[in-house]
Structure formats: structure tokens, C-alpha cells
Amino acid sequence: MTAAIVVGVLVAGGVWFLAQPGLLRVIFGFVLLGHGVNVLILASGGLDRRGAPFVGEGVEDVAAAADPLPQAFVLTAVVIAFGVTVYLLGLLRAESTAGDDSDDDSQDDVEAGP
Amino acid sequence: MTPVLLALPVLAPLGAAGLLVLWSRNHLGGSPAVPRVVGWGVTATVLAVSVTLLTDTLDGEVQTLQLGGWPPGIAIVLVADVLAALMMTVTALLVLLSLVFAAATGEDDGHMIVLAMVLSTGVYGAVLTGDLFSLFVFVEMMLVPSYVLLIRSGGQRRLAAGQRYVSVNLLASTLFLAGVGLLYGVTGTVSLGELAGAARAPAAAIATAVVLLALGIKSAVVPWHSWLPGSYAVAGPAVVVLFSGLLTKVGVYALFRVYAVVFDGDRRWLWVFLVLAVITMVVGVLAALGERSMRSVLTFHMVSQIGYMLLGLGLFTTAGLSAGVFFLIQYVLVKAALLMCAGAIEVTYGTDELRRLGGLGRTEPALAIAFGVSALALVGVPPLSGFVAKLHLVQAAVSEQHYVAVAAVAVVSLLTLTSMLKLWNAVFTEPEHSAPPDAGRPTASTSVLAPAPAVALFPKAGRIAPRRLLLAPMLLLTGLAVVLGLAAEPLLEVCERAAEGLIDVRAYVEAVSSP
Numbered sequence: 001m002t003a004a005i006v007v008g009v010l011v012a013g014g015v016w017f018l019a020q021p022g023l024l025r026v027i028f029g030f031v032l033l034g035h036g037v038n039v040l041i042l043a044s045g046g047l048d049r050r051g052a053p054f055v056g057e058g059v060e061d062v063a064a065a066a067d068p069l070p071q072a073f074v075l076t077a078v079v080i081a082f083g084v085t086v087y088l089l090g091l092l093r094a095e096s097t098a099g100d101d102s103d104d105d106s107q108d109d110v111e112a113g114p
Numbered sequence: 115m116t117p118v119l120l121a122l123p124v125l126a127p128l129g130a131a132g133l134l135v136l137w138s139r140n141h142l143g144g145s146p147a148v149p150r151v152v153g154w155g156v157t158a159t160v161l162a163v164s165v166t167l168l169t170d171t172l173d174g175e176v177q178t179l180q181l182g183g184w185p186p187g188i189a190i191v192l193v194a195d196v197l198a199a200l201m202m203t204v205t206a207l208l209v210l211l212s213l214v215f216a217a218a219t220g221e222d223d224g225h226m227i228v229l230a231m232v233l234s235t236g237v238y239g240a241v242l243t244g245d246l247f248s249l250f251v252f253v254e255m256m257l258v259p260s261y262v263l264l265i266r267s268g269g270q271r272r273l274a275a276g277q278r279y280v281s282v283n284l285l286a287s288t289l290f291l292a293g294v295g296l297l298y299g300v301t302g303t304v305s306l307g308e309l310a311g312a313a314r315a316p317a318a319a320i321a322t323a324v325v326l327l328a329l330g331i332k333s334a335v336v337p338w339h340s341w342l343p344g345s346y347a348v349a350g351p352a353v354v355v356l357f358s359g360l361l362t363k364v365g366v367y368a369l370f371r372v373y374a375v376v377f378d379g380d381r382r383w384l385w386v387f388l389v390l391a392v393i394t395m396v397v398g399v400l401a402a403l404g405e406r407s408m409r410s411v412l413t414f415h416m417v418s419q420i421g422y423m424l425l426g427l428g429l430f431t432t433a434g435l436s437a438g439v440f441f442l443i444q445y446v447l448v449k450a451a452l453l454m455c456a457g458a459i460e461v462t463y464g465t466d467e468l469r470r471l472g473g474l475g476r477t478e479p480a481l482a483i484a485f486g487v488s489a490l491a492l493v494g495v496p497p498l499s500g501f502v503a504k505l506h507l508v509q510a511a512v513s514e515q516h517y518v519a520v521a522a523v524a525v526v527s528l529l530t531l532t533s534m535l536k537l538w539n540a541v542f543t544e545p546e547h548s549a550p551p552d553a554g555r556p557t558a559s560t561s562v563l564a565p566a567p568a569v570a571l572f573p574k575a576g577r578i579a580p581r582r583l584l585l586a587p588m589l590l591l592t593g594l595a596v597v598l599g600l601a602a603e604p605l606l607e608v609c610e611r612a613a614e615g616l617i618d619v620r621a622y623v624e625a626v627s628s629p
Contacts, residue, residue: 023277026281030281037292040292040295040299041298044299045298045299069298070295070298073295073304077250077291084261084284087258087261087280091280095274
């Protein structure tokens, strides 16, 4: 239930930000949305089992071990979301610094990677 | 063929991209000679592997590779059946040709080639993967380089378009991830092998529907199409060829795959695809009517053509699916040829705006032939490839008694013809009245083979390799459109095998879930 509420609040906040003007707010929106989805994935593995997901000596109760797969998913998703967020921030910066330039393709500079 | 080779299409381009970055941390912007050799070589290798895969899977055998030796369900599985192998072959061919074309337009500095390598890795991976989470990862791997490729040349217009493109795709990716999370919560697995038929349970069906919705956005299905024309219109000419053949097609491929496996081709929901298919066809083609440059007309048609492929999925019979797959394959080639024509004109004359062009039929005969034949193939005039594709689609739709869809196919083809005629008249025939004086209108002395020196759309275009490179890829593709029309049987047979694999997914499912 807690997870559901957290996901709900994060997604609601994310959607609200996405509906606002300006790239920065959109980026905030995606950060919140991404967090919401990550919590959702974690919750999909079951939040009641919290043991270390190892099998072997010293592990008494395998049934109480957390599901490692969603954790791996979230780890991957966090990395991707982080990368894209940084890219979006770069885009925002490029936009604000290029703000005064005219919209002329002939002034394009191939070297200017983001 | 040893299954280890299955990993090559994923590892080779990615490894090559990594090595290229290491090799020249600061020189990637310089001479593209080394990156070019590596990029072309790796892609040609992948093409060879894909063709081998295709011949190996034709008898219905499904190749698998469990990466890292983990048991199924935990290992990342790469699977190749006929459909996957066919997609790989077309993808590799298209990547190779667009790299050649990029060399001709002067877009392919080291950065572009590295990004194209990573992008193609994502496509190969997405096509080969046997689980939904890896599909998400590979799709991201494909999208992230595309974000960069789109806006690399700078300029306010591209930044704004890039912003929209990234936002929409990021939203779709987030939705996709949420769908995968929900599906895992409901079923406890993301492996397509274990998910087979899972959508008979309502909860799993809803979770999968979220995944399908995200794929629909990525495929630019109407009403989620508006990101495509806006962003493709500003990308570089070769980049747009690359995008058109890969990005939305991966979405369509995944729609086919996920619906066939997880929903087991459930006939109750097929009407959704049929309705979306018809709307997509009609809206795309109508939107193209008002456009004023070659590229933007062609990109709106891209949306329209997605509808045809979706129609194949909506029919979900062997005939319908095989027609849909055939359409996809030939469309990728034909559209690439058309976009290359538009790109060549843009690079040579500095514009592809219709009102500033004219009379190119006389000065650019090769270009005119390539454009004319590919445009007719897109419309579906016999004996070209588009005709075979549309004929089979119509036959499949008639046998399922979906007459509205049949009518839509016919009417949209007619509208496509008017659009293509408009392009032809504006670009290749002589202007009837004299246009605004010297508004970039080419004279007889300027041609693709002897470009006007004044035009410098791409700063490096001047010192790049022979101009014949500009024409070679599109003439090859045009030739393929003719060959696939005249001798369609072999490819039709392959598509039918692919369709059978989608109708009866047992072989695929078994291959994914057993070590």
C-alpha cells in the first residue's frame, strides 16, 4: 500500500511537471516519473521479503530472501535514466547558450557535439 | 552455424564503437577514414551473419544463445527465428547503405559512425532478445544515440525538435518500463518464453497492453505520431535514412512479436490494431498533402506506411502477417531510396523545398530514375515491390472480410500517388512559369556529379569522396525494389515462414525457455 501511494504521488507529480512549460520542468517531470516507475518495479518483486538474495551457508531462510531480479532491473533503469537526464540538461544548456543565435542552418557547426 | 555467432551482431558493433572512441579520443571529428573502414566492415560482417542466420532458420529451426551460461529465465537470451533473421538482414543492409550515403553527403565524421554503430547494436539486440526487459535496454541503446544524431549539427530548430523527440521517446520508454514492471509483478517473469499466452489472465493482459501502448508510441502509430515528422524533418539527410529504416520499424517488429507471443494472437483485440491501422494510413497520407518540401512529404508518408504494417498484424492470419512482414521489408528499402534522393538534392542544391526546385529530370537523369521508380514502388504500381506487398495485404483483408481496410488501402495508395506526382512535378519536370529569379534554382551546369561550389550545407561536403557514392546506394535500393517486385516469390516464401512462426509460437517459446 505504501509503495502504491509513493508511486501514485511520484507519477502524479511527474505528470504535473510534464504539463508545465519549459524544458527544465519537463526534466523534473521525467526524474519524478522515473523514480515512480522504479519504485513500481521494486514493488513488483514483493516488498515484504527483505533478506539478502544469496543462497548458501549462513542463509537460513531462502523464502525470506528478496527477489534480486527487480533490483537488477531498477539498477539498469536508473543508469539509463541518469544518462538521459544528463543529456536533457545538456540540451537545456545548449538551448540557453544558443538562445540569441539566428535560426540559420548555414551557421551550423558540425564539431559542436553536445 | 554455431550459436555463439548470435552474439556477434550485438558485440561487434558495440565493441567497434568502444574501440573507435578509445583509438581517437580527440580525433573523432577529424578524418573519417579509419572509422569508416571499421564501421563499414563491421556492418558488412553483421550482414553476412544475418544472411547465414536466415538460411539456417528457414526450415523452422530457432537458434538461441543463453549469455553467460545462466539458466533460462535469468540469462539474457538471444533468439533468432526467421522473422528476426529477416529483420537483421534488412537492418544491416540499410545501415551499410546509409553509412555509404553518409560518406557521400559528408556527414560521416567519426562521431556519426560511432553513434550509428551503437544505434545499430540496439536494433540488432532488440530484434534478437528473448525477454522484455532486455528489449527495453536495447531500445534505449538505440534511442540514446539517435537523440544525439538528431541534433548534432546544432541550430535552434534542431534543438527544439530534439527536445520534443527526446521527451516523447523518454515518456514512451518510461511507460514501457512501467508495463514491464507491472507484468513482472503479475506473472513473475519477463522472459517471452514463459510469458507465452500469459495475457489470457486479465491482469497480465492489462500490463501487456501498457507495453504495447508504449511500442505504439515508438512506432509512430496515429494518434501518437506527431513526434516523427517534426523531428525527422530537421535531421541530416543520411541520419534520416538511418532513422526511417530502423527506429519505428523496431517498434513495429516488437508489436508483432509481443502480441503474437504474450497475447498468443488473441482475436478479441485485433479490431484495435485494425482501427489504428486504418486511421494511421489515412491521417498520415492526408497530412502529407499540405507539405512543401520533399523531406516533410516523405516523413508524413512514413506515418501512413506504418498503418499498412499494422494492418498485417490486425488481420493476424498467415496471409495477413506475411503480407505485413513483406510490406515492412520492401518499404524499408524503398523509403530509404526516396529519402536518399531527397537528401542528395538537399546536399547538392542546398534545399529540398519544392518551390525552389525544378527541371532536375534533365540535369539529373539517374536521380530522376531512382526517384521515379521508388516513388512508384511506394505507391504500389506493378510490377514493383510495393504492388506485391499491397496486393497480398488486400487479398488477406478480403479473405477476412475487412472491406473498410481494403478500401483504405486503395484510397490511401491513390493519395500517395498524388503526393508522389506532386513531388515529381515540382522537382523533376521543367517549371511552367519562370520562378522567382535565381531562388537557388539549379541550372544545367550544376548536377550531382559536378556540384555547385556555392552550396555548403555541410561544411565538409566539399572535400569528400566521389559524388558517385551519392547515387550508388539509392540506385541499388531502387534495383532491389524492381527485383523484389518481379521476383517476389523467394522473399514471399520467407515472409510466410516468418508469419507461420508468429501464428504458431511453440518453436520460438520452446527455444527461449530451454537451455
